Structure formats: C-alpha cells, structure tokens
Amino acid sequence: MMIVKVKDAALAKAAGEGMDEFVQVVVDATYEAIGGEITAETMGMLNADQITLLAYIAMREEMMDGGFVQLIHNGWGHFIFHNPFDKAVRGWGLPELCSLIRRAHKLYSKYHEEIERECDDDEFMAMFERFPEFDDLDDKFVEGEEGFTAAIAHYVDEHLDRFCEIEA
Numbered sequence: 001m002m003i004v005k006v007k008d009a010a011l012a013k014a015a016g017e018g019m020d021e022f023v024q025v026v027v028d029a030t031y032e033a034i035g036g037e038i039t040a041e042t043m044g045m046l047n048a049d050q051i052t053l054l055a056y057i058a059m060r061e062e063m064m065d066g067g068f069v070q071l072i073h074n075g076w077g078h079f080i081f082h083n084p085f086d087k088a089v090r091g092w093g094l095p096e097l098c099s100l101i102r103r104a105h106k107l108y109s110k111y112h113e114e115i116e117r118e119c120d121d122d123e124f125m126a127m128f129e130r131f132p133e134f135d136d137l138d139d140k141f142v143e144g145e146e147g148f149t150a151a152i153a154h155y156v157d158e159h160l161d162r163f164c165e166i167e168a
Contacts, residue, residue: 067138
C-alpha cells in the first residue's frame with residue numbers, strides 16, 4: 001500500500017483555512033504519491049478510503065463545472081458508477097449523495113454510450129439540451145455540495161490515519 005505523507009504544518013494551516021483547503025491538502029498529497037493521476041495501476045496502490053476521496057473530488061469538480069453530462073463525457077462515468085463509490089459514501093455518512101449517485105447511475109446506464117462519444121464543442125453543448133433528465137440531479141448535487149464536502153472533510157479528519165501519515 002502506498003504511504004501518503006502530509007506535513008503537520010500544512011495540514012494545520014489548511015484546517016485553519018477551511019474544509020475545502022483541509023481536504024485538498026490530503027488530496028494533493030495522495031496525487032503526488034501516485035504520480036499525479038488515477039489509473040488501474042495507481043488505484044491498486046491506494047486503500048478504499050483514499051480511492052473514495054479521489055473519486056469524490058473528481059466528481060465534485062465535474063459536477064460543479066458541468067454536471068453529470070460533463071462527468072460522463074469526460075470519462076469519469078465508469079469510475080463513479082462501476083465501483084462501489086455509492087456504498088462508500090453512504091458508509092461515510094452521506095446517504096443523500098449515495099441516493100443521488102444511484103439515481104444518476106440509472107441515467108448513465110441508459111445514455112452513457114451517446115454521451116461518451118467524441119464530439120465537437122457545439123455537439124457537446126447540445127447534449128445538455130438532449131439529456132434534461134440530469135438537470136434535477138445536477139441541481140441537487142450543487143445544492144448539497146457544501147454539506148457533502150463538509151461531511152467528507154469530517155470523515156477524513158476523524159479517520160486521518162486511513163488517508164495519510166503525518167510528518168513533523
């Protein structure tokens with residue numbers, strides 16, 4: 001298993017700045033430890049909690065920028081919907097996020113081939129019109145994001161030893 005190291009001073013500074021900064025210090029250290037990207041090989045170096053954290057951050061970035069259509073188009077659908085990510089976030093105390101992911105998974109199963117295909121910018125933008133079923137789910141994520149991220153930060157803080165080793 002990969003040992004992710006975080007400086008105590010960096011963690012303390014980030015914790016004082018807010019939940020996003022606290023989580024980001026752990027995420028950045030994790031990405032640094034695995035060479036900067038999630039692959040099948042690097043996932044094998046991480047534990048389930050570390051993978052879940054990286055999955056949430058990837059999901060949050062895509063969702064806040066373009067919703068489920070963008071998340072799926074940019075290749076994250078398989079990672080989010082074909083792994084036990086929904087169960088993991090439920091176990092972390094996020095049943096609403098689990099439910100949201102499961103509802104989106106049904107739409108992913110129905111539309112992913114069409115959404116994942118290569119297209120130009122105009123065709124991509126048209127997808128948002130063609131798949132309005134995702135709109136309510138996108139809105140629910142955006143409305144809940146602050147609470148989801150706070151719960152994630154709390155879980156990471158309470159189980160920090162599952163994510164990283166603290167260095168002086």
